[in-house]
Each structure stands twice: as structure tokens, then as C-alpha cells.
Amino acid sequence: DAGVIQSPRHEVTEMGQEVTLRCKPISGHDYLFWYRQTMMRGLELLIYFNNNVPIDDSGMPEDRFSAKMPNASFSTLKIQPSEPRDSAVYFCASSNSARRELFFGEGSRLTVL
């Protein structure tokens, strides 16, 4: 079975540019999570969805961040405009409410210059 698939794996962009990160969860999973990982702050939950509906977005840093899940097999995390402090590894994870095991993608490493 394919795991959680994220793209791009690496992105380098300049301050002010729009960044879109993509995630395909594991088929049949009804929860999807976006995390951000930095050395300073560790692993932070940004937002999570249940059955494509955003449930808790209290971790989203500010209005520059937005996330969507138009269907059960796709989600995006958008940063507009990006800033150097957004540089981090962004992880998508999915789970099945019956099993409660969280499966992570390989992450998208974002560098904002």
C-alpha cells in the first residue's frame, strides 16, 4: 500500500512568494493532519481535518497560512506571502478512526530566503 504522499519534498523560495504544499493521505483514512517541525519549536500541529472538514485550526500561525481538503484524497497547505521564519519541515499525516495509528509522509522541507 502507498503511504502518505507529500510534494514537493524540497522547496526553496524567496520571501513574499506563495508556497503550496500537497498531501495525498492513505486511502480509507478519515483524518488528515498538518504538522510543522523546527529545531526551536519541535513538532507543532497546525490543523486537522475529519472527513474533509477542518476540525481544529488553532495551530495555524497566522492568516498567511491556509489549508484545504477538497476531497478525501487530497489536501493543500498554502502560505501567502511566505516569510523566512516559515522555513521548516511540513508533515502531513493521516489516520483511520478505527485504528488510531497516525501515519506520516516524508515531509516537505521549505526554505524561504
Place this chain on the structure above:
Amino acid sequence: GEDVEQSLFLSVREGDSSVINCTYTDSSSTYLYWYKQEPGAGLQLLTYIFSNMDMKQDQRLTVLLNKKDKHLSLRIADTQTGDSAIYFCASAGDAGNMLTFGGGTRLMVKP
């Protein structure tokens, strides 16, 4: 809210046992997890334990849970250099699938 704490760093010699500790604050935590993160990779689920258990063994891994003290540990027997990674403890309650992660413990295994 829930808080999960871990020590930052552990160094052991190859062949020794490693013990990584974790404490959590939410007494209603129902599921407790250990994840492993290798460099440049995502987090990989190693094992988990239900709160009604006090021990779980899986090959070289032993998880001990002291629910009274809200303390969880992961013991790796015969630690190998390939075990070098960051280990995250996480807890979850009954409602929903949201996990609270600790800050991670970096395990370094010296040959």
C-alpha cells in the same frame, strides 16, 4: 491542555540497552505511542500501548507504562547503530485522533 515531556538526548554504546523516558499530564490519555524519526524522514510508528496495560514487548522493544505516575518508557535491547534517531512519545485520548507529541529524544549509539 495536555503536555508531554521527554529528555532531549541519550547516548549509549552499541550492544547496551537504551531507556527513553516520557511523562504526560492528561490522566485520561487512552493511547500512548512511540514514534521514530530518522534523518530526513517522517515519523514512523514503532509501537503503542493502551492505558489499561502496563507492559508491551515487541522483539527488542519493551514499553512500560506507570499510569499512576503518568510515566512511559521505551527500552531498546541490544541497541544498534541503526537505532540512532529521534524518538517521540505521544498521547491521545478517547475522543478523536489527535495526538500530543513530546519534544523528542535524540538517541546516539556509539560503536
